[in-house]
Amino acid sequence: MAHRRFKTKARALAALAVAGGLALAGCAGGTTGSAELDGTQLLTIPREDKSTFSANFNPFSPNAMPMTQQAIYEPMFVYNPADGSTIPWLATDWVSSEDGMGVTFTLRDGVQWSDGEPMTAEDVAFSFELQKELLGGFEYLESVTADGAEVTFTYNTPFSPGLFEIGEQVIIPKHIWEGIADPANETNPKPVGSGPYTEVTNLQAQSYSLLRNPNYWQPDKQKIEGIQMLAFAGNDPANLATINGETDWADQFIPDIENAFVAKDPENREFWFPSVDAMIHLQLNTTKAPFDDADARRAISMAIDREAVTSVAMQGYTHPADCTGLSDSYDTWRSAEVVESCEWTTRDVAGANALLDEAGYPLGADGERTLPDGSPFEFDISVGSASSDWLSVANIISQNLAEIGVTATVNAPDWAVVVAGYEDGSFDSGIVWSNNAPTPFQYFRGVMSTETVVPVGEQTFQNYHRFGLPAADELLARFAASGDEAEQEAVMDQLQEVYAENAPIVPLFPGPRWGSYNTTRFTGFPNEDNPYAPLSTRSTTTVLVLTTLEPVVSE
Amino acid sequence: MQFVLRRLGFYLVAFWVSVTLNFLLPRFMPGDPISRMMSQSQGRMTPEQVVQMQALFGLDDRPILQQYIGYWQSIFTGEMGVSISRFPSPVSEVIASQIGWTILLGATALLIAVVIGNLLGILAAWRRGGALDSILPPFLVFIGSFPYFWLAMGALYLFGVILGWFPLRHAFSAGATPSFSPEFIGDVAMHLVMPVTTIVLVSIGGWMLAMRNTMITTTSEDYVVMAEAKGLTANRIMLRYAARNATLPAVTNFGMAIGFVVGGALLTEVVFAYPGLGFQLLSAVTALDYPLMQGIFLTITGAVLVANFIVDIVYVRLDPRVRVS
Numbered sequence: 001m002a003h004r005r006f007k008t009k010a011r012a013l014a015a016l017a018v019a020g021g022l023a024l025a026g027c028a029g030g031t032t033g034s035a036e037l038d039g040t041q042l043l044t045i046p047r048e049d050k051s052t053f054s055a056n057f058n059p060f061s062p063n064a065m066p067m068t069q070q071a072i073y074e075p076m077f078v079y080n081p082a083d084g085s086t087i088p089w090l091a092t093d094w095v096s097s098e099d100g101m102g103v104t105f106t107l108r109d110g111v112q113w114s115d116g117e118p119m120t121a122e123d124v125a126f127s128f129e130l131q132k133e134l135l136g137g138f139e140y141l142e143s144v145t146a147d148g149a150e151v152t153f154t155y156n157t158p159f160s161p162g163l164f165e166i167g168e169q170v171i172i173p174k175h176i177w178e179g180i181a182d183p184a185n186e187t188n189p190k191p192v193g194s195g196p197y198t199e200v201t202n203l204q205a206q207s208y209s210l211l212r213n214p215n216y217w218q219p220d221k222q223k224i225e226g227i228q229m230l231a232f233a234g235n236d237p238a239n240l241a242t243i244n245g246e247t248d249w250a251d252q253f254i255p256d257i258e259n260a261f262v263a264k265d266p267e268n269r270e271f272w273f274p275s276v277d278a279m280i281h282l283q284l285n286t287t288k289a290p291f292d293d294a295d296a297r298r299a300i301s302m303a304i305d306r307e308a309v310t311s312v313a314m315q316g317y318t319h320p321a322d323c324t325g326l327s328d329s330y331d332t333w334r335s336a337e338v339v340e341s342c343e344w345t346t347r348d349v350a351g352a353n354a355l356l357d358e359a360g361y362p363l364g365a366d367g368e369r370t371l372p373d374g375s376p377f378e379f380d381i382s383v384g385s386a387s388s389d390w391l392s393v394a395n396i397i398s399q400n401l402a403e404i405g406v407t408a409t410v411n412a413p414d415w416a417v418v419v420a421g422y423e424d425g426s427f428d429s430g431i432v433w434s435n436n437a438p439t440p441f442q443y444f445r446g447v448m449s450t451e452t453v454v455p456v457g458e459q460t461f462q463n464y465h466r467f468g469l470p471a472a473d474e475l476l477a478r479f480a481a482s483g484d485e486a487e488q489e490a491v492m493d494q495l496q497e498v499y500a501e502n503a504p505i506v507p508l509f510p511g512p513r514w515g516s517y518n519t520t521r522f523t524g525f526p527n528e529d530n531p532y533a534p535l536s537t538r539s540t541t542t543v544l545v546l547t548t549l550e551p552v553v554s555e
Numbered sequence: 556m557q558f559v560l561r562r563l564g565f566y567l568v569a570f571w572v573s574v575t576l577n578f579l580l581p582r583f584m585p586g587d588p589i590s591r592m593m594s595q596s597q598g599r600m601t602p603e604q605v606v607q608m609q610a611l612f613g614l615d616d617r618p619i620l621q622q623y624i625g626y627w628q629s630i631f632t633g634e635m636g637v638s639i640s641r642f643p644s645p646v647s648e649v650i651a652s653q654i655g656w657t658i659l660l661g662a663t664a665l666l667i668a669v670v671i672g673n674l675l676g677i678l679a680a681w682r683r684g685g686a687l688d689s690i691l692p693p694f695l696v697f698i699g700s701f702p703y704f705w706l707a708m709g710a711l712y713l714f715g716v717i718l719g720w721f722p723l724r725h726a727f728s729a730g731a732t733p734s735f736s737p738e739f740i741g742d743v744a745m746h747l748v749m750p751v752t753t754i755v756l757v758s759i760g761g762w763m764l765a766m767r768n769t770m771i772t773t774t775s776e777d778y779v780v781m782a783e784a785k786g787l788t789a790n791r792i793m794l795r796y797a798a799r800n801a802t803l804p805a806v807t808n809f810g811m812a813i814g815f816v817v818g819g820a821l822l823t824e825v826v827f828a829y830p831g832l833g834f835q836l837l838s839a840v841t842a843l844d845y846p847l848m849q850g851i852f853l854t855i856t857g858a859v860l861v862a863n864f865i866v867d868i869v870y871v872r873l874d875p876r877v878r879v880s
Contacts, residue, residue, distance in 0.1 A: 042730070051824065051834040054652050056644045062592065062600070062608060063642045135607035184611055185643040202732055205652050205830035206725045230729055233825045233834040237724060241828075244716070244723065384594070416586045416841075419594035435601060442601070461593060461602035 037554040041521050042209055042228040043546075045537050046241055048252045051233035052205040055189035059170050060134050066229050070542035071210055072193035073170035076105055076124070078540050079438040081276040081329030082531040086438075087544065090119070090171055090194065091151075096483040100158035103166065107149045112215040113173045114191075114198040121146030126174035128153075128166075134184050138165070158481035160488065164438035168540050196222050196546055206231050221547035224522065248522050249545075251515045251537045256315070261516060268519045272527045274534055275318045276329035277511030278436035279443070280390070282381070282397060283422075283465040284429045284506065287456050290371055291429070291465075294503050295359035298344040301506040302352035303404045304397055306345065310509050313392035321345055321507035323500040325447065328510045330440045335493040342500040345507065352404045369405035378407035382422075382430035384415030390431045393508065422464040425456035433511065435462060439488075441479055444495050448472040448504040467504040524549045558878075562867050566860050573860075577852035578626050581845055582619070588612070588639045588843045595842070612639055626849065635850040640842035646850035650832065654817065654854070656726050657831040661816030663747060664754035669809055672759045673802065676766025680774060680801075681793045692767060695760035707753045707826040714749060721749045724828035750827045754820060765808065769801040776800075803874055810866025814859030818851075 047066050057068045076091035091105040111119040125144040132138050142156040153166055176192050177183055191198060194217070197210040211226040232238040235252050242250040243261050254261050254271075262269045284291035284300065291297060306320030323342030326334050343351075353363075361369045361377055369377040383394045394410045401408045408429070412418075421427040435442040446452055450468030454460040472495065479491045515535020517525040526533045526545060533544040589612070593605050617625070629635055635646035675695075679688040698706075715723040727733070727742045773779070774797050782792045819833025832851055839847040871877050 044729075051838065052653055052830045054641065054644050054649060056641065058643055060611070061642045062604070063640060134611060135604075136610050137603050137607050185637060187644055187648075202730065204733070205656065206727075206828070207729045209730065228729060230725075230828075231830070232724070232828045237826065237828040240711075240716075241724060246723075415594040416591050416843075419590055420586050423590060437601070446602070459590075461605045 037521060037552050039551040039553040040225045041551055042226045043224050043249060043522055043549065044228045044230060044247045045249050046230045046232055046238040046247045046252065048232045048235050048238035050231055053203065053208050053229065053231050054205070055187055055200075055203055057188040057191040057200065058183075058186055059172055059188075059191075060131070060184065065208070066538065067197070067210055067227060067542075068191070069170050070195075070538065070540075071197040071227060071546055072191050072195045073172060074193070074195045074543060075168045075170050075540060076107075077167040078544055079164060079168060080531075080533055080541055080544065081438070082274050082526070082534045082541075084329070084332040086167070089543075091167070094163070094167065096160060096163055098483045100155070100160035100481040100483050102152065102154045103163050104150055104152045105167075107151065108217065109149065111194055111217040113176075113194055114213045114215055115173075115176075116215055117173065117175055119171070119173070119194055121149060121151045123174045124151045124171055126178065127169065127171045130172070130177060130183060131169065138162075141166075158477075160480055160483055161437065161439045161441040168438075195543065197227050199226075201226070218547060223550045224546070225551065227546070242516065242518075245518060245520065247518070248520075249515075249517045249525070249535070249537060251513075251535055253514050254516060257516060265518070265520070269516070270519075270525070270527060271514075271516035272535055273317045273512035273514055274328060274528075274531065275510035275512050276327060276534055277513045278433045279321060279325055279327045279510050280393075280508050281325075281432055281434060282429060282506040282508055283432045285425065285427055286465050286467045286504070287425060288379075288428060289373075290361065290377065293359060295355055296361065297503045297506065299352040299355040299359070299404065300401065300406065301344045301503060302346070302348045302355065303400050303406070304506070304508070305347050305400050306508060307347070308400075309393050309396050313389055313396055314509060314512070315389075317512045318509045321509050323507075324496045325434075325499055325505070325507040326440055326443070326496070326510075327436060329436065329438075330443075333440050333489070333492050335496045338493070338496045338500050344500075344503060347400075349403050356404060363405050367405055368407060376407065377405065378409070379428035380411040381408050382411050382413075382418045382427050384418045385412040386415055387431075394431055423459045423461065425454075425458075425460075425464065425466055427464070430464075431508075432464060434505075440492060440495070441476065444472060444499065445476055448499065448502065449476055465505055469498065469502060469504070471498055519552070521552050522549045523552060558871065559868065562864065566864050570856065570860055573856045574627070574630065574853065575623075577849060577856060578623055581840070581843070581848050584840075584843060586843060588845070591841070591843050592640075612642060630853065635853075636846040638839075638844055638847040638850075640839060640844040640847060646846050649835065649847060650850055650854060653830050653832050653835060656829065657819045657833070658816060659726075659743075660747065660750055660754075660823065660829060660831060661820060662813070664751045664758070664820075665809075665812055665816060667751065668755045668758045668762055669805070669812075671755070672762025673766045673798075673805055675759075676763040677770055677793065677798045677801070679763065680767045680770030681789075681797075683771065688767070692760070692764055695763055697760075699757045699760035701757070703753065703757050704822050704826065706757060707750075707822060710749055710753050711826060722746050726830055746829075750820075750823045750829055754823060762805070762808075766801060766805055769804050770797060773797045773801045803870070806870060806873065807866060810862050810869075811859070814862035815855070817858040818855045 053065055056064050057072060058064050059068055059073050074090055077089050078087045080087065090108055090111060092108050093106040094103055096103045107121055113119055125146045128144045140155045140157050140159040140162055142154045145152045155162060173192050180186050196213055196216050198213040199211040201209045201211050207228060207230050209226050209228045212222050216222055238252050239254050241247050242254065243264065257271050262271060284297055286292050310318050310320055322339045323345050324334055324338050356369060360372045363369050371377055381394045381398060383390050391412055398408045398410050418430060422430060422432065435446040446462040448467055448469050449472050450470060451473065452463035453466050453468040475491055475495045479488055482488055513534045513536055517535060526535060533541040536542060589605055589608050592608065593600055637643050638646050638649050641649055675691060679691060682688060711723065714720050722745060726746055731739060731742060733739060779792060779797055782796050817832065819831040819836065821833035821837055823829055824831040824834040836851045839851065
């Protein structure tokens with residue numbers, strides 16, 4: 001009857017749906033599971049910060065596609081913070097002037113752009129001209145002159161650290177960019193560069209590939225076929241792909257990496273987190289009492305249990321800082337005397353209590369300290385809610401400070417709100433990064449130079465704690481004016497002494513640079529035993545890895 | 556005709572109000588795009604670079620009224636400007652590159668949920684009290700009230716990671732070139748299965764219940780009894796008489812839902828790494844990227860209003876009672 005007819009119709013429909021589904025599945029084609037590796041596989045790298053890709057390879061844009069400044073365009077030299085060496089790249093040699101007023105680079109012979117045109121000193125001069133026009137910066141740079149294979153940079157004020165800023169600037173082809181009417185808004189979909197992988201292929205919203213530059217100046221170092229970037233909307237999906245073995249090189253943060261990633265295939269999977277990123281601090285706003293008192297700052301620093309902070313909050317991936325405030329990328333500059341003689345970065349609760357008692361912060365009967373004017377010794381520690389590890393750091397510090405009678409409350413809104421508070425100087429204290437250029441010049445300038453101090457209420461992007469010492473200014477000026485290595489080292493030692501004496505900011509731990517890799521399909525990654533570059537896919541050192549990797553060919 | 560003109564007038568007013576709100580609301584958020592970029596880079600950008608960005612992006616600091624007029628001008632010329640968070644890609648390019656996938660995912664999920672949900676609702680109401688009616692509505696509502704994120708991750712883990720039946724991410728296999736060949740369409744279909752199924756699971760309960768309830772009222776109408784008395788088959792009455800009238804509210808809901816398809820499915824895009832506008836909108840909001848935010852909001856507003864307008868017209872064709880009144 002009607003019921004039965006309906007049932008047969010329903011069954012027919014269901015069967016049709018299943019058949020259709022199976023047909024489509026069949027059409028999808030088989031998955032290439034453990035395929036034979038023939039050496040043409042592409043190096044697969046995930047990006048968790050760009051949920052989709054588009055044709056945007058403009059080297060001047062901070063939001064250009066990944067690998068624009070790493071594989072397509074190259075600088076004159078590459079500084080490796082993991083071992084402090086500088087590797088000549090597009091330039092073979094450079095000579096700084098004695099008085100810090102300039103530097104001359106000698107360009108490499110025979111370098112061609114990916115369209116076959118030769119690279120000349122004119123390209124270098126043009127790159128700086130365009131950079132200054134579009135983005136500004138390089139205020140110390142007076143002129144750039146090209147002469148044969150040599151490029152001379154003349155400054156208008158002594159600035160020896162300028163060597164690294166100039167050396168790491170990417171060079172662009174003049175014959176392409178001089179013809180572009182609006183270089184700032186140019187998306188540059190078919191880039192012409194000097195790098196090893198410049199041919200953009202198969203650009204989709206979810207992935208794109210970069211294949212070999214046919215005219216690269218180091219053809220013997222282009223062993224891998226190309227790079228494939230995959231887009232993800234966040235850390236978790238990127239981590240899933242990495243853990244599943246579908247990527248070869250990843251530098252996003254993977255929590256509990258030993259168990260989640262390495263344990264699945266310990267023979268081929270490894271991670272290495274050298275602490276060469278910026279030093280992470282507890283910054284104390286020196287425009288607010290009692291943070292203008294160096295004793296109070298030192299006492300707070302002595303109460304902090306940096307071992308707990310690094311082993312618990314940072315899962316053991318880094319180590320405590322010392323009194324020089326220098327990250328591991330500055331190991332060659334570190335002053336051994338300062339490290340030995342200074343004590344305010346070592347945990348000493350009794351010493352902290354004694355120091356605060358002497359400095360005039362009496363301990364009340366309730367176990368809480370007060371400032372000399374009677375108000376309670378309490379303040380907020382700001383940190384962005386999105387960084388769970390730094391949030392743990394702040395919580396541990398808060399607990400440590402309670403032991404010396406200081407009440408510190410952790411305040412964790414969105415990072416945008418926290419940074420807004422830093423920029424206008426309305427914060428009490430906070431967990432913050434610092435400058436991390438190739439020399440410690442920018443670091444010390446950003447934590448204790450009067451040149452970087454702005455009044456509360458005015459926006460600034462460094463020296464949020466607004467502390468400046470004329471002694472530091474003088475030393476920084478001497479460093480900038482000197483082209484002699486020995487003198488630079490001597491000045492840097494003195495800067496570290498000034499820093500250790502005054503404790504402008506409380507260093508906690510050097511930031512680890514994340515990086516992990518999988519040698520199933522490619523070998524030659526750097527690691528602790530072979531630190532020829534850190535494992536970052538988004539910095540100047542990336543090209544060092546790209547030109548060292550080799551594909552695995554299965555027998 | 557008068558009816559159409561009246562509705563059109565109403566929609567134009569609604570358009571004006573939503574465009575004004577789209578313009579004003581993002582500007583109430585504290586901060587500016589540059590310091591957002593700085594806070595997200597956390598020390599990887601130097602302070603000098605931050606100052607350079609301000610020059611490069613040429614941020615708009617004209618008075619608000621001028622910006623508002625400029626916004627209306629850009630709506631009519633179609634030039635939405637250049638995105639800040641994806642500088643220097645134009646806004647229209649950013650939206651155009653992802654809207655295809657967004658619509659594919661959203662429309663497929665919506666169509667399947669609507670068709671299956673309504674069919675189940677019709678059947679459940681027709682055999683009220685039967686097995687289908689007693690079990691399925693509460694069960695589907697139960698499934699639908701799970702947090703979508705949990706459901707999606709569970710499905711991904713079970714069917715993707717452990718069983719390996721379906722691909723784990725993206726719209727098609729990485730490295731494939733889009734074409735209209737059967738292989739590619741099959742590839743896209745395989746990648747669509749899990750995202751679409753999870754969306755359907757959470758939304759189907761609502762459609763089924765709504766249809767069931769309307770259907771129950773319709774089946775108690777006199778003309779249904781008359782049709783049965785005339786001797787028509789049960790199926791014919793169920794589908795051609797009762798369901799036809801019961802789908803009217805569903806058409807209205809469908810119209811509203813279709814408009815929001817272009818807003819993207821944020822959580823689906825995050826869990827399954829599916830390219831789409833939902834996550835793009837979230838990152839535009841986080842980065843205070845006004846041009847891109849305005850562009851996407853405008854797209855959503857336009858789509859919702861156009862869809863509703865079309866539904867209104869279609870409704871008049873479907874329901875003669877509206878025509879007459």
